[in-house]
Amino acid sequence: MAASHSAKKFWKPGSEGPGISEERDLSSETTGSPVIYNPNTALSIENQRQRLPVFKHRNNILYLVETYQTVIIVGETGCGKTTQIPQYLMEAGWAAEGKVIGVTQPRRVAAISVAGRVAEERGALMGHEVGYTIRFDDCSDPQATRIKFLTDGMLVREMMADPLLKKYSVLMLDEAHERTLYTDIAIGLLKKIQKKRRDLRVIVASATLDAKKFHEFFNLNESGDPSKDTCGILTVEGRTFPVDIFYTISPVPDYVKATVETVLKIHETEDDGDVLAFLTGQDEVEKVSSLLVEHARTMSRQGMKKHLRILPMYSGLPYADQMKVFERTSPSVRKVVVATNIAETSITINGVVFVIDCAFVKLRAYNPRSAFESLVVTPISKASASQRAGRAGRNRSGKCFRLYTEEDYEKLPDATVPEMQRTNLAPVILQLKALGIDNVLRFNFLSPPPAQTMVQALELLYALGGLDNYGRLTDPMGLRMAEFPLSPMFAKMLLESANFGCSQEIVTIAAMMQIQNLFVVPPNQKKVAAREHRKFAVAEGDHLTMLNVYEAFIKHQKSSQWCQQHFLNYKGLQRALTVREQLRRLMNKFKVPKTSSEGDPDVILRCIVSGFFANAARIHHSGTYRTLRDDRELHIHPTSVLFGEKPPKWVVFNEVVQTTKYYMRDVTAVESSWLVELAPHFYKQAKHGSLASKRSRVL
DNA sequence: GAGCACTGC
Numbered sequence: 001m002a003a004s005h006s007a008k009k010f011w012k013p014g015s016e017g018p019g020i021s022e023e024r025d026l027s028s029e030t031t032g033s034p035v036i037y038n039p040n041t042a043l044s045i046e047n048q049r050q051r052l053p054v055f056k057h058r059n060n061i062l063y064l065v066e067t068y069q070t071v072i073i074v075g076e077t078g079c080g081k082t083t084q085i086p087q088y089l090m091e092a093g094w095a096a097e098g099k100v101i102g103v104t105q106p107r108r109v110a111a112i113s114v115a116g117r118v119a120e121e122r123g124a125l126m127g128h129e130v131g132y133t134i135r136f137d138d139c140s141d142p143q144a145t146r147i148k149f150l151t152d153g154m155l156v157r158e159m160m161a162d163p164l165l166k167k168y169s170v171l172m173l174d175e176a177h178e179r180t181l182y183t184d185i186a187i188g189l190l191k192k193i194q195k196k197r198r199d200l201r202v203i204v205a206s207a208t209l210d211a212k213k214f215h216e217f218f219n220l221n222e223s224g225d226p227s228k229d230t231c232g233i234l235t236v237e238g239r240t241f242p243v244d245i246f247y248t249i250s251p252v253p254d255y256v257k258a259t260v261e262t263v264l265k266i267h268e269t270e271d272d273g274d275v276l277a278f279l280t281g282q283d284e285v286e287k288v289s290s291l292l293v294e295h296a297r298t299m300s301r302q303g304m305k306k307h308l309r310i311l312p313m314y315s316g317l318p319y320a321d322q323m324k325v326f327e328r329t330s331p332s333v334r335k336v337v338v339a340t341n342i343a344e345t346s347i348t349i350n351g352v353v354f355v356i357d358c359a360f361v362k363l364r365a366y367n368p369r370s371a372f373e374s375l376v377v378t379p380i381s382k383a384s385a386s387q388r389a390g391r392a393g394r395n396r397s398g399k400c401f402r403l404y405t406e407e408d409y410e411k412l413p414d415a416t417v418p419e420m421q422r423t424n425l426a427p428v429i430l431q432l433k434a435l436g437i438d439n440v441l442r443f444n445f446l447s448p449p450p451a452q453t454m455v456q457a458l459e460l461l462y463a464l465g466g467l468d469n470y471g472r473l474t475d476p477m478g479l480r481m482a483e484f485p486l487s488p489m490f491a492k493m494l495l496e497s498a499n500f501g502c503s504q505e506i507v508t509i510a511a512m513m514q515i516q517n518l519f520v521v522p523p524n525q526k527k528v529a530a531r532e533h534r535k536f537a538v539a540e541g542d543h544l545t546m547l548n549v550y551e552a553f554i555k556h557q558k559s560s561q562w563c564q565q566h567f568l569n570y571k572g573l574q575r576a577l578t579v580r581e582q583l584r585r586l587m588n589k590f591k592v593p594k595t596s597s598e599g600d601p602d603v604i605l606r607c608i609v610s611g612f613f614a615n616a617a618r619i620h621h622s623g624t625y626r627t628l629r630d631d632r633e634l635h636i637h638p639t640s641v642l643f644g645e646k647p648p649k650w651v652v653f654n655e656v657v658q659t660t661k662y663y664m665r666d667v668t669a670v671e672s673s674w675l676v677e678l679a680p681h682f683y684k685q686a687k688h689g690s691l692a693s694k695r696s697r698v699l
Numbered sequence: 700g701a702g703c704a705c706t707g708c
Binding site for chain 1: 704
């Protein structure tokens, strides 16, 4: 770990160059890309394993797991905890008698790549002794697999079939400091399981900041005598390179401009090494990229020897363009990746030596009063700043340019608000109920969500018929809804679809709505793309438009070329096929018959209303929409096919996103009579043929 | 007239 004792130096983007360095600690890091083993040059696997920092702690880790029910491991980047600890446990006998050592990851790719590495180290075929389980891809063997990597969401699913997780002897929750929704749920549930299963061991792998919180949460010792603690802590040093941190002298008025200036300054004054710049959204990424491309052209014309290659990176970018950031460049080219937060944890780009950090991130927020989610540009946390800086020190020592003052850094919160406290909880509450947690308000949350958010969730679940008057899961509706890997409104819509005679179409629509960025819009071909997309549009709205796209995709033999011609997300559509198949299987399980509307749109729309009635809006004389529930102003999202068209009187929508205004996404025109008919417990007929929510004032 | 952080089941 680097000491922070050198003189603090600052620089100002656009004026003087970066000054002397100050080294700082870097926080723990994700298990990144798979390591490639070359038998000709590499050390023997055994030798490599012993050189990892975690190896020195092997016996201590085994002692702690033997002694304590829960062990918190603070493992820094590159210490080897994820790949080694499960192997130590297996070697010590924790996988004997058919027991399994489970290791969770927040992301699918991480689960696969880490499993691959461990299988390779053990000389095992993937899916036998070592395996992984993620949605749509179970590469494990119930008899043979001893070490199993899985996503934390998958672990929560497994609890529905096996509430005490009997097959596991140890569960290690990796990257717990990220505090993703499912990691937090798993943590709460595991604490409950541990009370019934004293033999179950839990290892929480986390960054320094959160270790104490995890320890307090898991320690069941109330005697005040530390020798009776049920939870231990161990810190394992990492293996990363030092990163010098630079702050600005004064606050930066415009970080978009400052990012461009800093890239150019680095290019002029610094040695070789690629640049990674963090911004908050697609717009900013495109803006900075295009400005830099202009500068790069000018510099080439002026005969600058070293070239700049500018690469935008965000999740909505077409797959082929995303892949470009991983391509190697020639030594005469400096790669500049301009990215959203996707580059903070989800992807790792090799060769990055310089990081530029604007101090902001776009985060989901949930307003329990309006029941709307929004995306808000928020200052990052210190943990996040550290994570971003660490991206510069993976291959050799690097530099991080923070576009804010050290004083402002000190004001940042230590950690990001856990997802549990920023999201709509209806899916979580439904799942907890299905797992037998009757009183969800008293569930042992690591960070309890706002009570009002829970009440909102309970009300919605009641309105959907998933809960009864006593808040108990209904049988069969609630039980079945919980089995769908979708939010409760979708589950309700699917389960009702047989009553409307359109289960085939509804399964397709539900699957299509799970994919993001179905319509691809390359920034330089906006008009052509829009023209192609209009070909699928129908007056009823986005749901039937998506159905059209899917059916056309099938008609054209699921061709990737056809997708490209029509600016459609091919990988997304492939995913929709898989999701659809999974949903179809669940429908069969619940004996929902296959029926088709045979071209009648109304039955499909009515079925959508049966799930999404709570998300209804009517046109206001001002020309904008108002929610039926509480008369809030809404607008049709510009990505909707209904945007710019003659606005229908009544609509239902999938979700609301708040940016500059409240926008409805995935919008479909409906009849007001359907709302009263299909949700009589929710709406009643008011004066003047209008509708009113039973939960708010009559309009 | 105008907009889409990132995961996961």
